[in-house]
Amino acid sequence: MSNSAEAGGTPARSPRERFPLLTLIFERFLLSLVLLFAVSVLIFAGVEALPGDFASTYLGQSATPETIANIRAELGLDRPVVTRYFDWLGGVVQGDFGTSWASRNSVSEQVGKRLGNSLFLAGFAAIIAVPLAICLGMLSVHFRDRMPDKIINVISLAAISLPEFFIGYLLILYFAVNFGIATFPATVYEGMGFLERIQTIALPTATLVLVVLAHMMRMTRAAILSVMSSAYMETAELKGLSSWRAIVKHAAPNALAPIINVVALNLAYLVVGVVVVEVVFVYPGMGQYMVDAVTVRDMPVVQACGLIFAAVYILLNMLADILAIVANPRLRHPR
Amino acid sequence: MPDTHLLSVRDLKIEATSYPPGEQPKRITIVDGVSFDLQKGKVLGLIGESGAGKSTIGLSALAYGRGGAEITGGEVKLDGIDILKLGKGGIRKLRGARICYVAQSAAAAFNPAHRLGDQVIEATVKHGLMTKQEARQRALYLFQVLGLPSPETFGDRFPHQVSGGQLQRAMTAMALCSNPDLIVFDEPTTALDVTTQIDVLAAIKHAIEETDTAALYITHDLAVVAQISDDIMVLRHGKTVEYGSVQQIIEAPTQDYTRALVNVRQTAREEAADQSNPLLKVDNVSAEYSNGFKVLHGVSLHLCKGQTLAIVGESGSGKSTLARVITGLLRPSEGKITFDGKPLTLTLKNRPKDDLRRIQLIYQMADTAMNPRQTVRDIIGRPLTFYYGLRGAAKTARVRKLLEQIEMGNGFIDRYPAELSGGQKQRVAIARALAAKPELILCDEPTSALDPLVAEGILKLLMKLQEEQQLSYVFITHDIAIVKAIADSVAVMHRGRLVRFGPKSQALSPPFDDYTDLLLKSVPEMELGWLEKVLATRRMESAGH
Incomplete structure (x- = not known):
C-alpha cells in the first residue's frame, strides 16, 4: 500500500531519509575527526608561540650561543615549523608522541601509565557522581520548591562555589588529619591492590564528586522541569500515576538529551580538570605530569598531554551527541 | 431520583489568580454556579x-484544576461521593x-x-x-x-x-x-x-x-x-x-x-456573475520543498477583481503552500503567476516594492504574526511608513482611520497584542494588511482559531471591506460552511493537486468527483441523526462497490 502511495509522485527516498540515525552518527564522527585535527594544529602553534626556550632553561648558567645551537640542532628545532609539525603528527597517528626532552624517555610510555591513573580516578568519581546527581535532580523535582529541594540546592551550590583545591584541603584537614580515617597523600604506585587503591583515592574522589555533582544535578532538575509543563505530563497526572512515577517514567526520558550533554561535559571536566586535584593530593596522573613538563618547557610532553586532553573532550562530547540522537525515538524509529 | 445519577455537579465555582502585566494580581472567577447531572451511559x-x-x-470531574485554576465551591459527586473532599x-x-x-x-x-x-x-x-x-x-x-x-x-x-x-x-x-x-x-x-x-x-x-x-x-x-x-x-x-x-x-x-x-452558519452571499476578467492568474504552478518533496502539482486557477476565491482542502493539501508561492516566499519549480496582466517575479527578493504592496497577507495565528513588544500603533503604522513614508501625526491619523474601518475604537491604539482578544488581534492584522492599500489579500485560515460568533464578525468585516474597497481575496480554509458563505469561486485541493475549480455554484453542485463528495459529506450539519445518516449511506456505498 505504501508503495502505491509513493508511486504517486514522491521521489525515491534518499539514504539520508531511510537511515537518519546512521547518517547523523556518521556525520558526528567525521566532524570529531576534523575537530581533532584542527586542535592538533592549535596545540602545536600554541606551544610554538610560548615564550622561553627549552635549550636556555635546560642549560641554565652554562648557556653559550654554541651550546644552545647544539641542543637545538640535536632536538631538530632548527628545522622549519611545518616540517616539524608533520613529523610530529605522523608519529602521533602511529601512537608515538616522541621523546621527552628533559628525561629522554618515550612520552607514549609515560603517558600510558599516567593516563591510566587519571582515568581510574575520574572513572571512579563518575561512577559515584552521575547516578547520584541524576537521582538528586529527580528528587528535587519531586519535592520542588519544598524543603528537600531547597536543601539539595543549597548544598550543591555551596559545593560548586568553593574552589576544588579548597575542598580538597578541607577534606584533608578533617578526614585525614583530625579524624584519621582517610589516607593522605593519595599516591598510588604499581602493584597496589585494588581495594588499597580505592582507599587511597577516597579523598580526591570525594573532592571531584563534590565539584561536578552540582552542575549535573541542577541541569537534570532544569531539564526535567522544562518538560513538566508538557501536555503529556498532564496526561500522566490525569491517569492517576504517582508523581514520582510520572517524573521517572514520563518526564526523564524526554529530558535525556540535555542531561546526557551535561553529564558528558562533566565527565570531560573530570578527566581534564583533575590537574589541580592531582597536584593537591600528589596523585601521579596526567595533570601532574603536564604541570611538571610546563615548568621545564618539555614541549613534546606538553603537546602530548594537550592533545590527549582534547581528544578525551572531543570523544566524550561526540558520545554525548550520539547518545542524545539515539535517545530521540523519532530518529530511532523513523516513520 | 438522585440515586441514578452517576455524576452530579452542584453550584460549581472555580477561580484562578491572573497576573495582568504591570498590575496587581487579581482573583478571577472562571466558572460560577454551574450544576448538572449525568446518568450512567449518557x-x-x-x-x-x-x-x-x-x-x-x-476537568473538575477529575478534581483537577489546570494552570492554577482552583475549585473553590460546590460539589462534584460521583456515585454520591463528593470527590472534591477526597x-x-x-x-x-x-x-x-x-x-x-x-x-x-x-x-x-x-x-x-x-x-x-x-x-x-x-x-x-x-x-x-x-x-x-x-x-x-x-x-x-x-x-x-x-x-x-x-x-x-x-x-x-x-x-x-x-x-x-x-x-x-x-x-x-x-x-x-x-x-x-x-x-x-x-x-x-x-x-x-x-x-x-x-x-x-x-x-x-x-x-x-x-x-x-x-x-x-x-x-x-x-x-x-x-x-x-x-x-x-x-x-x-x-x-x-x-x-x-x-x-x-x-x-x-x-x-x-x-x-x-x-444559526451561526446561515450567512450567505450571491456569487458574482461575471468571472471572466482575472486579476490574479496562476498558471500550471508546481512547487517542491528543498528536499525535493513535491507539494504542488501543476495548479492553475484565477481570481477576478473584487471577488473571493476560496481554496479548500485538508491539512497537507498544499493550500497554504499555494499562498506562499503567490507571495513569492516559495519559488515555484514550474509555471507562472500573472497579476493585473503582468507576470509576477517568482521570488520575493526581486519583486518591485509596489507589487509587494498590492498583495498582502492575513495569517491564521494573529498571535504569532504580531510582535508582542509593539503597540497597535506600531503594528499598523509599520506598512504606512514602509510603503508611503508616513510619520508622526499623519501616520497616527491614518492608523485611527484604519481602526475605525475595522470597527475598533481609538482606545486600542496604544495597546499591546497581549491586551487584545483573539478576534481583536485578527482585526488588527486585517488593518495592517489594509494599511498598504492592497488589491489582493491572501487570507490563510483567518477565522479557524476563533470562536464561531467571533469568526462570523471577522467574515462580515472582510465582506464589508470588499464592498467598500473592491478588494480581492484568496481565502484559504478547511471549512466548507465559510466557503458557501463568502466565495465567488472555489478551488478544492487534495494532496497537492487541484481537484476542482470553478464558480461556487458549479464547484459545489453535483456531479462531484470522489474527494469533493467526501469532503462535502463530512461537514457536520446542525441536524439530529446526521452522523448516522452519513454512515449509513457510506455503508451502502461500500456494500454496493
Whole structure:
C-alpha cells in the first residue's frame, strides 16, 4: 500500500531519509575527526608561540650561543615549523608522541601509565557522581520548591562555589588529619591492590564528586522541569500515576538529551580538570605530569598531554551527541 | 431520583489568580454556579466559546484544576461521593480508573518517548485493575472497535509514527481501557480535518455505546455535539446559558445566545456573475520543498477583481503552500503567476516594492504574526511608513482611520497584542494588511482559531471591506460552511493537486468527483441523526462497490 502511495509522485527516498540515525552518527564522527585535527594544529602553534626556550632553561648558567645551537640542532628545532609539525603528527597517528626532552624517555610510555591513573580516578568519581546527581535532580523535582529541594540546592551550590583545591584541603584537614580515617597523600604506585587503591583515592574522589555533582544535578532538575509543563505530563497526572512515577517514567526520558550533554561535559571536566586535584593530593596522573613538563618547557610532553586532553573532550562530547540522537525515538524509529 | 445519577455537579465555582502585566494580581472567577447531572451511559455536551469555562468544568470531574485554576465551591459527586473532599490519594485512585480524560491534542498528550500500547494500558495496570496480559487483550479489542489499522501491531508504534486521527482514537482507547464509568472528551476532534473528524466521531460514538460509558463531551461546535450527546449545556463566561435535551437546544432554543450559535452558519452571499476578467492568474504552478518533496502539482486557477476565491482542502493539501508561492516566499519549480496582466517575479527578493504592496497577507495565528513588544500603533503604522513614508501625526491619523474601518475604537491604539482578544488581534492584522492599500489579500485560515460568533464578525468585516474597497481575496480554509458563505469561486485541493475549480455554484453542485463528495459529506450539519445518516449511506456505498 505504501508503495502505491509513493508511486504517486514522491521521489525515491534518499539514504539520508531511510537511515537518519546512521547518517547523523556518521556525520558526528567525521566532524570529531576534523575537530581533532584542527586542535592538533592549535596545540602545536600554541606551544610554538610560548615564550622561553627549552635549550636556555635546560642549560641554565652554562648557556653559550654554541651550546644552545647544539641542543637545538640535536632536538631538530632548527628545522622549519611545518616540517616539524608533520613529523610530529605522523608519529602521533602511529601512537608515538616522541621523546621527552628533559628525561629522554618515550612520552607514549609515560603517558600510558599516567593516563591510566587519571582515568581510574575520574572513572571512579563518575561512577559515584552521575547516578547520584541524576537521582538528586529527580528528587528535587519531586519535592520542588519544598524543603528537600531547597536543601539539595543549597548544598550543591555551596559545593560548586568553593574552589576544588579548597575542598580538597578541607577534606584533608578533617578526614585525614583530625579524624584519621582517610589516607593522605593519595599516591598510588604499581602493584597496589585494588581495594588499597580505592582507599587511597577516597579523598580526591570525594573532592571531584563534590565539584561536578552540582552542575549535573541542577541541569537534570532544569531539564526535567522544562518538560513538566508538557501536555503529556498532564496526561500522566490525569491517569492517576504517582508523581514520582510520572517524573521517572514520563518526564526523564524526554529530558535525556540535555542531561546526557551535561553529564558528558562533566565527565570531560573530570578527566581534564583533575590537574589541580592531582597536584593537591600528589596523585601521579596526567595533570601532574603536564604541570611538571610546563615548568621545564618539555614541549613534546606538553603537546602530548594537550592533545590527549582534547581528544578525551572531543570523544566524550561526540558520545554525548550520539547518545542524545539515539535517545530521540523519532530518529530511532523513523516513520 | 438522585440515586441514578452517576455524576452530579452542584453550584460549581472555580477561580484562578491572573497576573495582568504591570498590575496587581487579581482573583478571577472562571466558572460560577454551574450544576448538572449525568446518568450512567449518557452523554452530556458542554458547549461554548473559548473562555466559557467548558474545559475547566470537564476537568473538575477529575478534581483537577489546570494552570492554577482552583475549585473553590460546590460539589462534584460521583456515585454520591463528593470527590472534591477526597484526599490526593483518593483522587489518584479514581483518575485513570473510573474517570478518564481525552485531550484536545492527542499529539501533545501522548508521551513521545513510549510506545502507544504501553501508554494505553499503563493506568489500568498501575491501578491493579487488570494484569498486563489482560490489559493488552482489552487494548487490542478497543483498537478493533475504534477501527485502527492493523490493531495487533498498532500498540508497538510510537506516537510520531501514526496520524493525528489515529492518535485521537488511540487516546480514546487509552481512556476506555480501564472500563471507566465516565470519560471527559475535551474537544477531541477540533484539531482534525473534517474528513478525519467524521471517522473519529463515529468511532467515539460507537465505542461509547459499545462499552456503556457515560461521557462529558466538550466542544465549541454545536453541530458536532448534536451528533453525540443526549443533553447539551450551553455555557458563556463561566455561567450556564441553557441546559436541556439535544432536541430542545437544536430545535427550540429559548435563549438568544443559543439561537445565535444555532444559526451561526446561515450567512450567505450571491456569487458574482461575471468571472471572466482575472486579476490574479496562476498558471500550471508546481512547487517542491528543498528536499525535493513535491507539494504542488501543476495548479492553475484565477481570481477576478473584487471577488473571493476560496481554496479548500485538508491539512497537507498544499493550500497554504499555494499562498506562499503567490507571495513569492516559495519559488515555484514550474509555471507562472500573472497579476493585473503582468507576470509576477517568482521570488520575493526581486519583486518591485509596489507589487509587494498590492498583495498582502492575513495569517491564521494573529498571535504569532504580531510582535508582542509593539503597540497597535506600531503594528499598523509599520506598512504606512514602509510603503508611503508616513510619520508622526499623519501616520497616527491614518492608523485611527484604519481602526475605525475595522470597527475598533481609538482606545486600542496604544495597546499591546497581549491586551487584545483573539478576534481583536485578527482585526488588527486585517488593518495592517489594509494599511498598504492592497488589491489582493491572501487570507490563510483567518477565522479557524476563533470562536464561531467571533469568526462570523471577522467574515462580515472582510465582506464589508470588499464592498467598500473592491478588494480581492484568496481565502484559504478547511471549512466548507465559510466557503458557501463568502466565495465567488472555489478551488478544492487534495494532496497537492487541484481537484476542482470553478464558480461556487458549479464547484459545489453535483456531479462531484470522489474527494469533493467526501469532503462535502463530512461537514457536520446542525441536524439530529446526521452522523448516522452519513454512515449509513457510506455503508451502502461500500456494500454496493
